[in-house]
Amino acid sequence: MDKITASDIIRLFDAWKTLFAEQREFLIALDGKVGDSDLGITMSKSFAAAAEALHGEGEVAGIAKLLRTAGATMARTAPSTMGTLTATGFLRASKAVDGKEALGATEVAAFWRAFRDGVAERGKAKVGDKTLLDVLDPIAVALEAQAESAAPLAEALAAAAAAAEQALKATESMLAQHGKAAAFQQKTIGLQDAGATVGYFLVRRMAEFVAEA
Amino acid sequence: MDKITASDIIRLFDAWKTLFAEQREFLIALDGKVGDSDLGITMSKSFAAAAEALHGEGEVAGIAKLLRTAGATMARTAPSTMGTLTATGFLRASKAVDGKEALGATEVAAFWRAFRDGVAERGKAKVGDKTLLDVLDPIAVALEAQAESAAPLAEALAAAAAAAEQALKATESMLAQHGKAAAFQQKTIGLQDAGATVGYFLVRRMAEFVAEA
Amino acid sequence: MKKFLNDPVDFADEMLEGIYKAHPAVTYVADDKRCLVTSKLKAGKVGIATGGGSGHLPLFLGYVGDGMLDGAAVGGVFQSPSAEQMYQVTKHIDQGAGVLYIFGNYSGDIINFDMAAELADLDGIQVKQVIGNDDVASSVVGEEHKRRGVAGIFFVYKAAGAAAAEGLSLDEVTRLADKARLRTRTMGVALSSCVVPEIGHATFSIGEDEMEIGMGIHGEPGIIRKKLAPADQVIDEMMERIFAEQDYRNGDDVAVLVNGLGGTPMEELYILFRRVSQLLEARGVTAKHVWVGEFATSMEMAGASVSILHLDEELDRLVAAPANTPFFKHVAG
Amino acid sequence: MKKFLNDPVDFADEMLEGIYKAHPAVTYVADDKRCLVTSKLKAGKVGIATGGGSGHLPLFLGYVGDGMLDGAAVGGVFQSPSAEQMYQVTKHIDQGAGVLYIFGNYSGDIINFDMAAELADLDGIQVKQVIGNDDVASSVVGEEHKRRGVAGIFFVYKAAGAAAAEGLSLDEVTRLADKARLRTRTMGVALSSCVVPEIGHATFSIGEDEMEIGMGIHGEPGIIRKKLAPADQVIDEMMERIFAEQDYRNGDDVAVLVNGLGGTPMEELYILFRRVSQLLEARGVTAKHVWVGEFATSMEMAGASVSILHLDEELDRLVAAPANTPFFKHVAG
């Protein structure tokens, strides 16, 4: 598909819901290494709730409203660090695409830029601090470049997913500065960040979703 | 020996102290079956304290004063059921032999009669209730009979110890009515009573002590 | 044994040293830390003394203070204090109006309090006794005199303490304490054992998935040991036995004490109380006064008990009265 | 898992149902039990809100009441409540004088309270924040902003609550809360783990003879894990780290909180306090206010913490002020 419509958004959240149901135990184990093991629970719970809420609204609501509902639902159902940051991301993305009927490469770039900025503002982390932000930033940067060079949506997202994968790998060598992991200090080196893993999963699944359709 | 003097009393408490130090673990285990496991601790502690206090007083104090000190010391150091009952026993025995320079069979009979009556009054148990009283009563009865038939002290005490041993055996078939054991009801049947065991130990060691010397 | 302690032999005395440092409202007499008394006696008031083994905080000494008790003789862990210690406490707190002993139905305590009363009598001090026997599990109906005293003694303290604070006579205070005793019932359940410091290993063992309904606070056997059931079911079973004891009628008021035995978190106690409250409501009985927390423990034992005091007008007044002790504070109104 | 519970998923909500039944002094708003507020707001008073995960009773909600807090947003076990819940509490308790948020330094809570403050700001409610970070073990000197908040937050509540009750302005209440925060230090030690109901097994494991000094209240790693030492030695080690933090001088006054993590019996807490008191005396520092008990727990975790608030004249006044909440009562004088 070249553009993501409101009905696509609903199906995209279904895909994310399935993804996080599948990755539940993996994320529990990952967060358990230097955290409190809740990430798999909160992500599966919050995306399941968001997907259900979106079906409740239906495509008539339009893209911005759907994203706002997703963000608000997630904030309510999973008020953990990542739950609230992802919720903030969707709320900001909703504002960024307000009034749009469908999202092409330019709009998707705006979506992720706003997502990144929201997470950065809310979490006050800097790039390099070993958080979700370390994949959100390259995602936004890659999409902006792709949009500028007028790449088709699927290609743009594939490039963003590739950038995210690399960025996720790079979190391994970083020292955690935020959240529960920060207490583990040196023990965090060598481990990929749990929140960054979620960021990578999100964009990869979005890229696959667009490519599949 | 035919008569127990003040200096014998001090050595008798030394013998009891050694006895209860040796029987400490046995009594802990016995009280543990249908009680709270403290009997070995309280008996070894209280007889050790009494023996020490008696050495502090010295034989000049005389028998009655020594027994009073022993009772008071035990009441202070081991205020458990058995600690207080034994203390009461010695306090009453002290009164019963007040003014005596030495204890022959008649005085020893008075000693144990008073001991038994003190325990009965303080504890409000009846013979057959599976307590210490079940051996104290036959001890007192046996000694009275022996004294009446003018038996020598060693013989009288040997008879009392034999009666106590039988009486202790008889507690096995009784149902506990008092103390922590009462809660165990039917489970107490088949077990010899812990407090009665202490009573038997006391008179047996006294008999041995008199026979040895 | 995972305990914060130094030499196990010093457990009770070091605990007391900490208590005296933390709470200037209590002090000790006869140069014996085990003889704990309030720092401010009230002239002419009936004195109330208690006593019992250590290892049950806030029992027994924790309730010495305004509106509650005047003194407590403190024993070693799970051991009675001595008659001499009880007597010393008695002598100190008597203000001429006599002294009421309130303690649990355990032979060691009974024998020592009896002896202490004899000694006090020789000094011309009038002594009365009320012996707590609220534990429904420890003997059948008709044999209540054999029942152990457990957490429900709190209500007896509360009623007697308030009555004495009102300036009532020894006879009146005793009558009211006894009424509170007669109208209080407790059922407990244990999930794990505890460790007596001088012994160093668990008092008893219980399976990882078992509970014992009716177990005593020193590990005395209960009514039944079985698989741990959901919280609501545990309460249903316990409350059924309590309800069978007295005629609780639609419109009656009760005071409720949900007590943790030490190792059970407060969150769980509230989950238990939630169900107690549902069962009371279903009968039209009002939980007019509610306390949830640790009131009578067995060190680190996991478990809980529920005590119900069947109120009448005068007990209601006494239970509601203010109190201020190191371990229990109640602001009236 | 030996817990009194029904469906683990309902743990926090059933606990709350019990709390509302037991304590009419608190209620909830927005038709959401997780939004707990006092039943009697005082017109014109600065509102104080807190919040955080369940499993720490009396934290957080237990301190809502007279002289302390006005509301608490309640999360699942060890989980932050949502921004929406915090916002609902904020809206309800604001009396026109603004609202102070006092909570612990955990990223989930920070992010949600930030979001709630933004929402409240849109309604024209003035919000300030003081973030508890008393846990010495969780970061070095100079990096205090990274430290976790633990039991010492009690002193921040106490100071802020008393200041608000005095009718001071939001700026003043915030200044005093912040001063209490800056002058409070806590060191903890854990002996055993706890079980999150929805997870069902111990959060971490620790050897039968080990302790971990500095462990966090969710099982976050501490400074050192070693063989369990005698109580006095454990306190010596903990207090050495606290003494190194501030200039406690001969003649200074402090408030002391010896807090049990849940599974440790009160007797042991007093044995610990005894040593704390000896060390303070040796430095000529007076423990002017002392609390020993459970103030911030981790369900059934065995362990304890010591918090020291370095008093000055105004903190002394605020700490001494009366308070009456479901879980904490203080009678002044």
Ligand SMILES: Nc1ncnc2c1ncn2[C@@H]1O[C@H](COP(=O)(O)OP(=O)(O)O)[C@@H](O)[C@H]1O
């Ligand atoms: N301040 C922050 N800003 C951005 N991301 C953060 C921040 N703090 C933590 N994270 C991310 O959150 C992840 C952990 O999420 P989560 O398990 O929800 O945390 P918690 O259980 O502590 O609430 C980390 O791996 C990290 O990527």
Ligand SMILES: Nc1ncnc2c1ncn2[C@@H]1O[C@H](COP(=O)(O)OP(=O)(O)O)[C@@H](O)[C@H]1O
């Ligand atoms: N009322 C009583 N009268 C006489 N002996 C008693 C009485 N109650 C208990 N005993 C005796 O005390 C023994 C237990 O003693 P002890 O371990 O000191 O009790 P506790 O630990 O309960 O204080 C019992 O075996 C019994 O012989």
Ligand SMILES: [Mg+2]
């Ligand atoms: Mg986590």
Ligand SMILES: [Mg+2]
């Ligand atoms: Mg015993």
Ligand SMILES: [Mg+2]
């Ligand atoms: Mg406890």
Ligand SMILES: [Mg+2]
């Ligand atoms: Mg506890």
